[in-house]
Amino acid sequence: MLDHFTIFTRNGLVMWSKSFTPALTNQSNSSSHPVNALIKQAFLEQRTSEAKFDKDGYTLRWTFANEIELVFVVVYQRILQLSYIDELLETVKNLFTELFTPIAKLLKETSSTSPSKSLSSFTLTARNEFQAALKEWETIFIQTLRSLERAAAQNKRKGLGGVLGEKRQPSAVQAAAAASEAEKRASSGQDSPTLNKADTKDSNDIAKSMEALKNRLKAEGGPGGRKVSRAKKGNNASGSAGNSAPGTPGGHGSGTESPGGKKGKPAKEMRKWDGSGNFSAGDVSSLDFSGSGGKDAVESNGLDSWVDKRSMGQKRADGVYEVADVFEEEGEDDEDDEDDEGTQKARGKGSSSSFLSRFSTASASGSSLFSLSRLTGSKVLTKEDLTPALSAMQSHLQSKNVATDVAIRLCDSVERNLVGKNLGSFGSIKAEVKKALEEAITRILTPKSSTDILLEIATKRQRSAAAASLALATSAREKELASKPDPYSICFVGVNGVGKSTNLAKVCFWLLQNQKRVLIAACDTFRSGAVEQLRVHVRNLGQLRVEGVAVEDQKGMIELYERGYGKDAAGIAKDAIAYAKNEGFDVVLIDTAGRMQDNEPLMRALAKLVAVNRPDKIIFVGEALVGNEAVDQITKFDGAMKDFSGVSNPRGLDGSLLTKWDTVDDKVGTALTTTSSTGLPIYFLGTGQTYTDLRQLRVHHVVNALLRD
Template sequence: MLDHVSISHESGLVLWSKSYNPSFEAMSQSSARSPVNTLVRDIMIENKSADPEEGFEKDGWRVRWTVENGLGLVFVVVFPALLPLTYISDLLSRSKSLFLSLFQQSIQALVLSLSSTSTSQQSHQATEEANVQIDQALSRLKRELVGERWEEIWERCLRGCEERADVKKTGGKSKKNNHNNVQAVQKEAVQQDNDGDKTASQPDQTGLSAEEIAKNVQAFKNRMKTTSSGRSSPAPNGGTASPGKHGRPAQTKRTSTANAGAEKIMRKWGNGTGEVTPDAMKELDFSGPDLRDEQEKEGKVDVDGLVDRGSLGQVGKEGFYEVADWDVGKGSSNNVNKEELPSEEEILARGRRTGGSGNAAAKTDNPEDLQEPISRLSSLFNRLTGKKVLSESDLDPVLREMEKHLMSKNVAKDIAEKLCEGVGKALVGKKLGGMTSVRHEVNNALSTTITQVLSPKTSTDILLDIKRKASQPLPPSVSSDPNATPKRDPYTMTFVGVNGVGKSTNLSKVAFWLLQNKLRVLIAACDTFRSGAVEQLRVHVRNLGLLESQLGVGRAGEGKLVELYERGYGKDAAGIAKDAIAHAKENGYDVVLIDTAGRMQDNEPLMRALAKLVTVNNPDKIVFVGEALVGNEAVDQLSKFDRSLKDFSAAAFGVRGKARGIDGMILTKFDTIDDKVGAALSMTYITGQPILFVGCGQTYSDIRSLRVNHIVEALLGA
């Protein structure tokens, strides 16, 4: 049983490590007692002779290592000294080969960057540029470690070494019998496969691990199940007949082009008179019955087509349905289908093809750039020591690099410049000491600044706001009837934005989230301009109503939870919204979602009309819906929407009250940008308002919450 494993450079830079023993990890915090630090200090720095195969013992632990001299890599394994582990040499050798096969090019770039810092008499600016190159190369390598799933490959390599050691220890009896049993099962499965592939019935099992054999057996079983399920059956002509659209049998696949040409009948599209008879129309009508119409008559809907069950949120401690968090750069963890790990043989073969094995020193572009390990170690340990006061000349190159990095993440240019300028002013005059680099200080300061910008200044808990409004005292009745019961105002949200960003779709996603929390929702169709806008909402409401019954989210005795309020096209949107709110108040709806027409931010008449809707109805939330794909354009859209609403509302219509601006944002198409999340920072920086949700798919459940720390990590990551 291992306690610790690490891969580091001779300069002391740790590339990857893993601890299996918490007590060892705690003890390693003391540099004086750590066996790994003892290896670096007593053997490598002082150049003491020691046998890596034998290792050395310290405080009850035994340390074994192997060195890749060409690149200066050190592979270290620590385990209890009393355990006679016989597979350590094999483990070190195989892990070194696998690591070099996967990452040698990135390691060479890192080593060249390290060697540039050991050059004497170079300027301070050149040193800082070299440090930036080191950080970039190290970040790129660590990103590749995650992408190639190195930790899983290492764990598999460890298990394989342990299994081989057990086989040698037991004389190969128990493992061999198990191996033969697996081979027998696999052979039987191959023989029963009716594909007729005789060559597959005698696979070469030499060198295969038990894990790989088990995977092959499972694959053959799956193929047998597919064949026996009857999903494909031999056709009379030797092709394969499969069901066509709407349940009709598709045409049989022809194996001969000549036969296909002989049997094909030319289709006639008319009788030459220009008239189309009803019989001809019926003959040419290949459309089947609409499955959705049949399901709607039965009160059913294709739940899997409208809701991604894997992306559904969960009910929290307080009983509220909460949407899942969006993990930037990885997407939804529930829907990730990991590819099968490549075998060790495939990794080593890839390394041989790309030059990732053998003597690494012989494959570097410039061997003279690789300095002696001791000089590189001394250079790294001696740089940036003592106390230093940061000046503008120290910060300028790093800030310029960080500004370009933020822009590459889709942050608007002006905002990237302002952020870096503010960080520079905050760091000038600060003392820098120890092993801390200028880039590290800039990175920390920028992380703090971005966190402050993204941290919500107002409440983002819409459910809490709805509950708070519902608990307010009822207003006095204004009805002439003394027996009339006063009604409570519903919580209202208005969705605004430019054309085509997905306002109606994401409004429906928010409605689905509210339905999951058993709130009654009224959707107001206030887009009276775009053709099909009302029909689009009608379809969404129909689907949500059917999902309501099938998912069991309704409230007994209160009718449907979601309905549409519409007045057709060409009418005043502000008046429709006012009537919808009054209807919701009269009928006990909890929330009103107001859909508005898309408009460009420079269209003053349309922006005045939108400001009128906001002023007349005074919604609780004005939500701007924008795309995550845009950078500078997002700043222009949002800033002009916010400015126009504030300028044209309230006083412009003679209504006393506070001017209204944007209260929150929804970013759409977030699943298409990977880690380029700069639009979130740009939009929050402009208005100071939070990102309420992000849209990340086409189903009603594809809506997520965005955490501040996730955005910061994505923006500052490589």
């Protein structure tokens, strides 16, 4: 009654798989396969808190063999209630690791640099032997599966439910062990425990198959034996034992850093306030911010309060203007988490220690096993070993503004990745937990698709130009319209008061600096002053100097499209896009009214705007201040875009922009919460009130802030 079972390495190499239905057999290499969805959403994006995943009518369950970095996944119809799945996974894991641990360890070593070449170091003979061994393994798997299915059916007939009965049928491994013990007792003349005939036959078959495969691997040297060692020196033929599953995207985000290795916020001079009332002309001038003479003002063609050159981005060699990175706070804790107790005391009683240090102290007082922070000897991690660290880790993440369910999901992921892992001779639980947590956070925050909006704008213009050359136009007007490319449209949505209009203006400034003509569509026809606010932004942005553009050519680079209040927002956006195409604008920025995620009528109106105009990018604008509320906001906005659209292929959110980032210090958990809840990337961060206060997120900045005390 299974549909699929697969075994693959953590870096994406499929060692063995078996499909029992044509539907999954035909799409074994397709991106729509349920296992591929599992890898993307559960393993890479960490969006499930239990070892169970539903996709397209299927349920997927899995387990890890962390010592050799293997994943065992079973797929079956969601409607079925199979009581033996957990036992099947555990049994297959034990049998497979018993047989193929040497080859799995060798694959782990050789594939660490290049998974696609992990088997190329094997000789052709070794690969053929491995394929033959896998065919024999398939026989063992089928025998184990049939044994468990029969045992479950027998228990069901007896009314035991398959899992709750006291006289539950023994598993295949238990039956095989019992049969082996019975043979030993019989040979020594002792009485043996009684097994029914079906269990004895199943266990004997499995035991014989296992013994035969063991003898074969031992006699032939096996893929992990001497033949493989010689293969590393030569005779490298191409080939693969299985299909390659999607790998794990690695690496932190990269950014420009100072030669010292850190980038800190520029120091701000303190102002001197004197209550005596004796001010010189220079003092008055330094405190006058109405013009360009103030000490802290920045020259920008008369708009000193709207542009701060200290927070400006940089021009790349190809002329592209990039917004600045998020600055790392000075004094970042780069100390090794392996500080001993004396070092912690030296920091002072009032200083806060990291969650890993708190775990070390708590575990030392609660169990003699962890009286020392570093374990020596070979130690296999268990759930009990990790419980103190995971509890402290969850509390630490929540203190950093990470939503509760996201923190729990992360802890469960770390636990699954570490249970059963061998620490080695000098392994440390603290180091392993920190490493696993850092990898999990990095996987969540790393964008799964391109976030280069400028590239998408250029690509759309090229496609529009190519389509126009093939279009058949009858009239001169149609030919003129066909020759003009479609503008790139970005729609900003979010709850009330998060700063959509202000940050839309910041994005507009970024586009203007990249010499794009921008039309702002005032589609917030409800809030009083919304149109006037955009009008002020357009007036100010229109007076800013754009580097590389002549002053006379700057006129018309930005314009506001408005139709007043009380009108249909979807119609205004549609007319604005048509106007932008006719006038040759590159980008249309659509401002929408703020609305609460639970207000269904307003969410339906927003979904209508999206469905009618099909913007190229839908960006959710949220606050970096919120914690648990972020999950509710972004998931309901994304759901409303799809549920209320009324079209067959609905659009959801494409990414997010987090505002008020400068107010959260190192409590940056909202970035992790929003990305983990939907898997959507973070395009920008708002950090202030000027047009230059827009930042781009670097993954390692968030990771460092979350792990920092």
